[in-house]
Amino acid sequence: MKQITKWLSVVAILAMTCAVSQAANIVVKGSDTMVILAQKWAETYMQKHSDAKIQVAGGGSGVGFAALQQQTVDIANASRKIKATEIETCIKTFGKRPTEYKVALDGLSVYVNAVNSIKELSIDQLAGVFTGKIKNWKELGGADAPIMVYSRENSSGTYEFFKENVLKGRDFAANAQPMQGTAALLQSVAKDKNAIGYGGAAYGAGAKHLAIKKDDSSAAIEPTEETIVSGKYPIWRYLFVYVNPTLDKGQIAHYLNWIRSDEGQSVVKNVGYFPLPKNLRE
Structure with a gap:
């Protein structure tokens, strides 16, 4: 017992x-x-x-x-x-x-290759690039070269946020390359001198981020802690x-x-x- x-x-x-x-x-x-x-x-x-x-x-x-x-x-x-x-x-x-x-x-950064001469873009210019309306860097004051657009897969919250807040609901360009994760997107941008992509601010290594203008008459804003917490940077979000x-x-x-x-x-x-x-x- x-x-x-x-x-x-x-x-x-x-x-x-x-x-x-x-x-x-x-x-x-x-x-x-x-x-x-x-x-x-x-x-x-x-x-x-x-x-x-x-x-x-x-x-x-x-x-x-x-x-x-x-x-x-x-x-x-x-x-x-x-x-x-x-x-x-x-x-x-x-x-x-x-x-x-x-x-x-988080500030959603827009990334280009380190050799790209472009330093800033407006929200309207970004929308033109990512919807395929703007196809060549010379249209933005850069080199005469085709713009290679890199995006995120459509299950990504970053994809949906960018589509809603930057593209205003419009579809991405048909030739946009969907990438599985921001790290993979940045690797592609870092290797392609004509590339542009977007992702979280913590993933910036290997590429150059652009300053962003809310509209043509606004100042270009860098994604920093001060500008993101204050809401001055145009593409910010909560996680x-x-x-x-x-x-x-x-x-x-x-x-x-x-x-x-x-x-x-x-x-x-x-x-x-x-x-x-x-x-x-x-």
Whole structure:
């Protein structure tokens, strides 16, 4: 009888250990723009919380939202706001609207090859380039050479943000080359002297970013922390995480609070994005 009691006690302890382990396992998926930041958050948090196990994957904001709807992830990273149709699907699936947290600021930079003589463009000129209306660099004061447009895949939140806010909903040029991730896009721009592309501010190595003008009469603005946080730079955005409210407790809630703390926001700055002002961290 004592042996049975002892065995049951061992089973109970193992079950409790398993439950704690499962509770501490956080699965994160979504924005490729945010994947390096999310990995660094996870790494830093796990170093300080040995019971936490955080798995991070990219794939694009749309992929993250789909996984949230299918309840295969705990947290969806997104470089754009959730769509009404995605909210509706979440409500149908788990009965609630996902909770949205702003977690960082980003300036969407426009990149050209380092040898390109162009230093600035307006929003209208960018729209002309990326929709295919402007096809040659000489139309913008540059060399007589065809413009090679690099974009993101259509599951990307960065793609959708750029299309909505720069192209004003118009389609990208038919010959735009879709790239899987900002890092891959920048590698292509760095190798192609006639290239142009766009991506998060943290991915600038290997290419040159342009100063951007809101319109022809405005000053060209560089994407810096001051201009992005103040909203002076024309192409800025929030970066988000979304979570099923039912799961927003325990280890997951602690992790999300930590991301928005001073410590979590210092990771944002170290990676190359811009911390949220404190009044937006609630």
